[in-house]
Amino acid sequence: MGLQHAIQVDSAGTGSWHIGSPPDERSIQIAEKNGYDMSGIYARQICASDFEEFNYILAMDKENLLNIQKVKGYSESINLDYFLKFNSTSNTLDVPDPYYGKVDGFSNVLELIEETSDELLDHLKTKITSVG
Numbered sequence: 001m002g003l004q005h006a007i008q009v010d011s012a013g014t015g016s017w018h019i020g021s022p023p024d025e026r027s028i029q030i031a032e033k034n035g036y037d038m039s040g041i042y043a044r045q046i047c048a049s050d051f052e053e054f055n056y057i058l059a060m061d062k063e064n065l066l067n068i069q070k071v072k073g074y075s076e077s078i079n080l081d082y083f084l085k086f087n088s089t090s091n092t093l094d095v096p097d098p099y100y101g102k103v104d105g106f107s108n109v110l111e112l113i114e115e116t117s118d119e120l121l122d123h124l125k126t127k128i129t130s131v132g
Helices: 025-033 062-072 103-131
Strands: 056-059 079-082
Touching: 025 103, 056 062, 062 079
Parallel strands: 056 079
Antiparallel strands: none
């Protein structure tokens, strides 16, 4: 969409148990199968500076949203919400956690993330072009 100059994306967990670890092997497998390179990606935990660096912080589920609010507290200056709020066809706000399932769960989550990301990009493009 030509927005690479205007958008920076990052990912962080709310717990500390995977800090420094690469993604789950099943996630890497599905990512590579779909053309994504996950080399060089390691888990990190969300921190207070994320609220200064990013305009949007999007949680994958209710538990993560609550944990993110504990890090920052409520502030109207940041767009803190559910990732799936940007998916017009989803009937839930929680992205399913595929960790305890089989590899097809990772594939399903990737499809959901791609679909939602398309709608999120449409939203951001509207915001960016109206500002600048």
